[in-house]
Amino acid sequence: MAGAIHRGAGTHDAIGEMPERLVSAVGHAGVFEDLLPVALWVTDADGRLVQWSLAAQDLLGHTPEEMLGRLADHVLVPERNRELADRLSRRVRAGAAVVARLPVRHRDGGVIEMEMWICPITDGLGRTGVLAIAAETSAVEGMRDALAALEGLFSQSPIGLAMLGADLRFLRVNEALARMDGVPVAEHIGRRVTELAPGTDALESVMRQVLDRGEAVVDFRHTGPERAEPEQRRTWSCSYAPLLGTAGQRVGVIASLIDVTEEQRAHLEVERARRRLALLAEAGTQMGSTLDLTQTAQEVVRVLVPRLADSADVQLLEEAVAPDETAASAHGVVRRAAAAFTDPAAPADHLAVGMTMQVPPGSVYEQVIGAGRPMNLYLSDIGPLIPGPGADRLREYLRARVGSARLVPLVARGTVLGAVVVTRTRDREPFGDQDTLLIDELVARAALNIDNARMYSRERDAALTLQRSLMNPSLPAVSGLELTGRYLPAGDHEVGGDWFDAIALSGGRTALVIGDVMGHGIHAAAVMGQLRTTVRTLARRDTAPDQVLRALDAAVADLGDNEMATCLYAVHDPGTGHCLIARAGHPPPMVADERGTVAFLDGPPGPPLGVGGQDCEVQRLLLPPGSLLVTYTDGLIETRGTDLDQGMRRLARALRHPGHPLEQICDELLAHVMPETADDDVAVLLARALPR
Template sequence: MVGAIHRGAGTHDAVDEWPARLTAAAGHAGVFEDLLPLALWVVDGDGRLVQWSLAAQDLLGHTPEQMVGQDAKRVLVPEKNHELADRLARSVRTGAAVVARLPVRHRDGTLVDMELWHCPFADSRGRPGVLAIAAETSAVERMRDALAALEGLFAQSPIGLAMLGPDLRFLRVNEALARMDRVPVAEHIGRRVTEIAAGTEALEAVMRRVLDRGEAVVDYRYTSSSADPKRQRTWSCSYAPLLGAAGQRVGVIASLIDVTQEQRAHLEAERARRRLALLAEAGTQMGSTLDLTQTAQEVVRVLVPRLADSADVQLLEEAVAPDETAASAHGVVRRAAASFVDPAAPADHLAVGRTLQIPRGSVYEQVISEGRPMNLYLSDIGPLIPGPDADTLREYLRARVIAARLIPMVARGTVLGAVVVTRTRGHEPFDDQDTLLIDELVARAALNIDNARMYSRERDAALTLQRSLMNPSLPAVGGLELTARYLPAGDHEVGGDWFDAIALSDGRTALVIGDVMGHGIHAAAVMGQLRTAVRTLARRNTPPDQVLRSLDATVADLGDNEMATCLYAVHDPADGSCVIARAGHPPPVVADALGAVAFLDGPAGPPLGVGGQEGELQEVVLAPHSLLVIYTDGLIEARGTDLDQGMLRLARELRHPEHPLDRVCDDLLAHLMPEVADDDVAVLLARALPR
């Protein structure tokens, strides 16, 4: 029980049987040795020691060989306590058990305070002796304090506590843990955690790792399984190995804290952070282009998959179609973009470009007419696809979709269409924060789409105006072969660049190229006014310098913010001479028949509208087969490109002026213009014919 009992000569046979019997009865050897070492000695009727345990040797330093046969009182009891020791011995010999706290002499002479149990004992001759069981007082106090602390902790702690044995079965749990598990304390004892709550295999695996490795695990998060998210609980679980006195791992101590609210707050904060990040990202991704289709696709890319499992952007034909077709498209929507994460979605019925008539009296019509978003049900969405498609879509929705929302796209008081978003089963339905964010993103998208819609209409109007004002066909003139091109900036910008060739009454030809500052309808309208003014002045045979002075006054009359550049040249086929005047315009280029290229870097006055046109002229003779190239600055200037580099590239592209003129012009644009131009470009080529 506390170590082997040393037997001296004459030890009674009955004592020999104690260790075996007691060990068998205890069922777990070494408990007292681990927690509270107990010394044991036996004194016979003569007051002499007949037994001395190894635990007594550990506590008091005397070996059994030294103690057996010695006078117990003389060796162990200090003199001042001899009388007390005699009284205790007399009490025990009467058959009473006595408990006392007494100092006992250590082998080194020091006194050890001990708790002693004196029990009656018959020696080998049947005389009354004493069996003493002793423990060091400080050890008893430590054990008492530890037990009191443990009892207080288990009884009063709001934290769930448990002790588990080496087989990971509960040895003890407190009421707090029982409330967490919703299982009484008594029903925990002897059972494993997987027998208490389903889905806790991961917890048992963590405890097994703690027991095997001897390393504590702190703040392991575990969320209970529940179909209702509101009933799910999250625990912070900490586990540490339970160690015996020799350091062996004899179990696991567990503590559990309910951190559901903290976890929910953390998740909400993380969701809020993601929402803010998504809003910021949407600000950069949506509206990056003024193309309607691409803008609709950007909306889908922002929504799927981070906020929804599908997004379907449908635009009203009457809102985005040209004015002449809008009246015939009332109540018709066209799918502009769509994305479906779920591979089971009926993609054939949800193809981009398909149109459908909004059913009368449907939720879709209500949302469009009222301009208010709405959560949808299966019965609401089915009628949106007419004919047999409705059954297919309804079956898909019933099987796969858990939530859907229809949000109208409203911008500047006009409903442009709607966006349908869904989430599939296995995901949480849209909560209030989700719907707020989705509605905000759709509102932003509606504004971007409206910008693209208005810009497309403005661009179409500007192109129409520009084409009506600038006749792209060139006249047949004497002494020159002509070709020209106009390219808007990319697919979305129309500016005020123009070219013209005017046959004069005396056989000469006026060549004109100009560039009005700005883009859009206004720039095209100003260009039209200048082109008309130039033609009027040219037919009066006005000299080039006076033409530019008149144009300068015209631009100035249009307003302080108007500005343009212009080059006006008059070619005489009789002698090949060409008189040129420039107002802030890039210099023309002449390439001779041998490929020599020269920029006519003569005087260039200020732009039109600034004033101060001095009317300086430059004259050059165009030899037969030589090429004159006049252009606007968009041909040689681009963002990130030096002007001199642009002019060198232009010169290199004119090394073969003998090629057909249309080919020279097309090659020039193909090699000099970037895929996405910063500015529109006009270019006019004139080849001198043999005289």
């Protein structure tokens, strides 16, 4: 040992070659100081200090200038310990090395208990001096405990632990970490993490950040392949803290790793379940928002792509959605109703909406349609389903890009309406069990919405057919009046019970009728047809306006308690220019003269048809030549958010040019008064008095 420390840091001459002057203090003890502050001093054979280290100054407060040349026992040894110190010194000068725990006096007068190693050393005159190496007892015990704890932690902890130097090379690892990365403990030492496990640059970057900033990083998640089974991926929670020296400098990194693969999988499964529930809830609001068949199919695609699939293709059986008279000729034919493909490489020209395809007999598609059960598809299954020009290019795309596919039949109320094909590209994980369950559930819901749209479409078509058959849109040529009218349903998918009519009466008179049956659909159209027929029958009997409305009230009441309608019935006499008008809950007609002065008919509207106790007031109105009578249903002037009076004022302002051709006036009224989104059907009947 003496030889090992013969030259001290900061000295110019060996201790055994004493210079003429006293040597200066020995410098700090490098790594020893980082781990444990160690004081060093040397006395000659007379007991005088010839070396005093800077670490000794740090621990005991005495500077080298104060200590060199002085008797060590007088300065450092408390009075009560002098005898023990003399005895130990004699043993050392006799050639023995001594280890002892002794109190040492601090410069401030206090006493510090120190662990000391005292051994003989030859001074400059060839005599035996004393070399003392000392550390504070509390620091030694703390280091011993820390080392014991560290040793126990490294040897027994199930957590992967490692110490890395400032160059981020492993200094020490435990068996738990070696098991995690599949590399023996010995093979770690001196190597970097990127050398042991390629693809871990992010981990090294985090450790470098910890070293540079001096801030710990906790629970950094890293996922990578297992060394033994690369197809299996595991996830680790990695935490890093700076390894500090006694002076607070950063000398390395402490790393701890926990395998959280199962926890991560459970978390991902919970998150996926949450997303599935959210998607189901969203689908409930997005799908079925309309009764349009095409739009409903598009809503299905928007729900599935891109969150669940990279493509979705909704194909409907022609025989399920076509009119009854054409269904038989469309057996086995499917038409693409909606499609979405996120992959830009997909050959869109062969996947266009509206394309039809004959289902190949004996194919998987036919099996799925026949059995009504979903199935995962393979490329060999999809190939036969792609006939026609461009099929080879599409098959090549499927082979190159599609990783998994599923064919789900659209089944509603026991009827197969078509199928939905969903795919994922090879860049995405294949459909799992939970994915397929969710897709099947969404398609089942979509099937009900599509079936609702299909049945509504058929009912609407039937209602339109009935309405056309019951209401002749052409008006007759009559004496003394020029006529025009319009009927506009609330939308492309709504048919109601609004109607108008003009009936030639005896004596050149004309009956003008406009009405509104509450409700929509085929039932409202049927009620409208009955009322129209009743009015025509009564009009030809020359029934007075108020009597016509009483008869209609009774007819509506006979249809049931929930039936209701409004009606305006007027009789124009070209000989006198007068018009008799009766109303049953109907909005007042508007009259405009040739100069454009506009007025609405005063008087009570009377109760609607169907409520009973009909007692209608008949009003007499003069229609001078060139004047205009405008009758309408409430859908023209009443919408959500506006009341009847606002609508009537809007209608009055819209009649700007009463002298224009009647057809033009009618179009202008509808353009300026009709709301952008109609809530109800609209019927308008215009009559202009001709010169007598």
